Amino acid sequence: MDPGSARSGLDRQGPYPPPPSHLALTAGVELLALAGVSFLAGVAGSFLGIGGGIFLVPFLTLALHLDPRVAVATSLVGVIATSSGAASVYVRDRLTNLRLGMFLEVATTIGAILGALVAIYIDPRALFLVFAVVVLSAAAYMARTGETARDRAYQGATARAAESLRLDSLYFDPEDRGVYRYRVARPVAGFAASAFAGGLSGLLGVGGGFVKVPVMNVLMRVPLKAAIATSNFMIGVTAAASAFLYYAHGFLDPVLAAVVVLGVLGGTVAGTRLMVRTRSQRIRLAFAAVLVVLGVLMGLRAFGVAVVP
Amino acid sequence: MTEEGSLPERRLRALRSAVVAEVADVNRLLSHVLRGGVLTSAVLVLLALAWAASSGAALPSAPVPLRDLGRELADMTPAGLLVLGLLVLILTPVARVALSVAYFAREKDLTYVLITAVVLANLLLGLTLGLA
Numbered sequence: 424m425d426p427g428s429a430r431s432g433l434d435r436q437g438p439y440p441p442p443p444s445h446l447a448l449t450a451g452v453e454l455l456a457l458a459g460v461s462f463l464a465g466v467a468g469s470f471l472g473i474g475g476g477i478f479l480v481p482f483l484t485l486a487l488h489l490d491p492r493v494a495v496a497t498s499l500v501g502v503i504a505t506s507s508g509a510a511s512v513y514v515r516d517r518l519t520n521l522r523l524g525m526f527l528e529v530a531t532t533i534g535a536i537l538g539a540l541v542a543i544y545i546d547p548r549a550l551f552l553v554f555a556v557v558v559l560s561a562a563a564y565m566a567r568t569g570e571t572a573r574d575r576a577y578q579g580a581t582a583r584a585a586e587s588l589r590l591d592s593l594y595f596d597p598e599d600r601g602v603y604r605y606r607v608a609r610p611v612a613g614f615a616a617s618a619f620a621g622g623l624s625g626l627l628g629v630g631g632g633f634v635k636v637p638v639m640n641v642l643m644r645v646p647l648k649a650a651i652a653t654s655n656f657m658i659g660v661t662a663a664a665s666a667f668l669y670y671a672h673g674f675l676d677p678v679l680a681a682v683v684v685l686g687v688l689g690g691t692v693a694g695t696r697l698m699v700r701t702r703s704q705r706i707r708l709a710f711a712a713v714l715v716v717l718g719v720l721m722g723l724r725a726f727g728v729a730v731v732p
Numbered sequence: 733m734t735e736e737g738s739l740p741e742r743r744l745r746a747l748r749s750a751v752v753a754e755v756a757d758v759n760r761l762l763s764h765v766l767r768g769g770v771l772t773s774a775v776l777v778l779l780a781l782a783w784a785a786s787s788g789a790a791l792p793s794a795p796v797p798l799r800d801l802g803r804e805l806a807d808m809t810p811a812g813l814l815v816l817g818l819l820v821l822i823l824t825p826v827a828r829v830a831l832s833v834a835y836f837a838r839e840k841d842l843t844y845v846l847i848t849a850v851v852l853a854n855l856l857l858g859l860t861l862g863l864a
Contacts, residue, residue: 500818504770507824511766514759521758525832525847532854536861588843600744659825664855666822668862675795677814681777684821688774 453487457679458686461501465690469509470698471710472651473632474502474658475687477717481731483679493676496669499662501683506659508691513652518699520592520645523607524653527617527639528660531631534621535661542626548725550626555722561637562714570647570703575603577644584610594649597699608644616642621661632658633717636710647703647710758835765831769824776817784810826855 460482468475476498483494513519575596585591590607607613620634632654639650669675698706720730784791789810796804796815804812829852836844 500821503821503825504773507766507770507821507828511763511770514766515763517759519759521762522844525844525851528829528851529847529854532851532858536854536858539858539861588847597744600740660829660851660855663822663825664858664862667859670795670819670822671798671863673794673797675818676793677795677811677818678791678793680818681781681814684777684818685774688770 454678454682457482457487457682461683461686462690462693464501465505465508465687466694466697467690467713468502468505468632468687469655469691469694470651470701470706471632471713472636472654472658473713474655474662475505475690476502477633477713479683484731489676489679490674492669492674493679496666496674497676497679497683499666499669500675500680501687502662503659503666504684504687505691506655506657506662508688509695510652510656510659512691512695513655516595516699518594518649518652519656520590520594520607520649520653521656522588523590523592523639523643523645524656526588526590526610527614527635527653528657530614530617531621531624531635531657531661532664534618534623535625535664537618538622538625541622545626547626548727550623551721552725554623554627555718555725558633558714558721559718561634561641562711562718564641565637565707565714566711570707572599572601572603574644575601575605575646575703577605577608577646579606579608579644581606582608582610592649594646594652596646596648596703598648598702603646605644605646605649609642613638613643624661627721631661633714637714647707648698651698651706758832761831761835762828765828766824769820769827773817773821773824776813776820780810780814780817783813826852829855 460478464475464478467473467478476495479498479501480491480494483489483497484491487494489497510519514521581591585607588610590610591605592607593602593604595602616638617631617635620631620638623634624631635654635657636647636650639645639653640647645653666675723730780791783789787810791814792811795818796811801812801815801819805816829848832848833845833852836842836848
């Protein structure tokens with residue numbers, strides 16, 4: 424008897440379905456595999472600033488046959504673990520641009536609320552198409568352009584808003600042992616794009632990190648590593664609100680979530696170390712590759728083909 | 733891997749600490765909050781799993797409702813401990829935002845008091861809308 428399908432067969436309509444699950448031997452293999460996938464999601468999520476839900480949800484639904492809502496609830500807890508675990512390292516090392524993160528959180532949280540409110544009036548297929556186009560063009564841009572030391576120390580004209588919000592920052596890059604002082608370009612456009620990202624993730628259930636990193640890096644000229652660290656810092660906030668709602672509605676399986684948390688936290692220890700040491704150009708290409716996969720999946724969904732339920 | 737004391741590593745640490753010293757200290761507060769939340773949660777979850785495994789107690793497949801959590805904890809059950817550990821993790825980012833508000837208020841940085849307070853208000857609004 425496959426315990427995964429037994430779980431998904433549970434009636435989760437009631438507020439708190441009672442059947443207890445034991446850490447039975449039959450479930451051991453699944454839980455071990457889940458811990459391994461969570462570790463990888465933690466590595467990739469903290470390495471790319473995207474949370475890692477894109478790796479967890481397909482595994483939970485396709486391999487463990489869980490109810491999509493239980494899968495999303497479990498994955499959200501994993502995203503929070505990635506975000507907080509990675510952010511505690513990146514914030515300590517001053518890689519995160521805290522003021523920029525807090526400023527853009529205003530946009531993403533407003534976007535998430537608006538997205539949830541207008542969800543019933545919008546055709547999700549159109550949204551999937553928009554998302555696919557945004558993500559694929561960001562991928563093309565990131566794959567085509569590199570990041571030189573001059574790009575990292577962007578010193579273009581200071582925007583008024585960036586100046587009054589003191590968004591400009593500096594970070595230390597172990598890749599070439601340089602201290603880079605950078606300005607943040609187009610704060611207003613970045614704010615609008617982040618609100619859009621927050622709305623999309625509320626509507627489509629796709630983490631906002633896929634849009635936040637390109638918004639900061641491509642639009643606002645924030646160095647890639649600082650953008651990844653800042654995105655990691657931000658995603659925990661919106662995920663926390665959603666995760667709490669899933670908890671309150673009884674969709675969070677504590678045992679699965681516990682395994683995911685432990686796996687992911689181990690993964691962030693490795694992922695954050697890897698990220699600061701890896702050349703920006705390689706991270707850029709890895710990010711573009713994940714964006715292409717995501718863009719293709721979302722594009723297929725726009726035409727009614729759902730690879731992941 | 734980090735070799736203690738080799739010249740490049742020493743220079744690397746010096747450069748990093750120069751950057752660290754220049755950026756305001758809200759960084760230190762927030763990294764402590766995040767790490768504290770993550771570690772507390774991980775320890776609680778590990779304890780609960782080890783306890784359940786050794787005592788053979790059943791763990792729930794759905795979360796312990798908030799109103800029952802106090803009773804589960806008072807009864808010292810692994811399930812209560814496990815769910816407490818998960819809640820600590822879920823609430824860590826919210827605590828981080830709330831503490832940022834307090835930090836900027838102490839620094840009399842009104843712009844960022846406003847920004848972080850709006851984020852906190854949005855979070856609470858989202859929760860209220862979602863629970864309704």
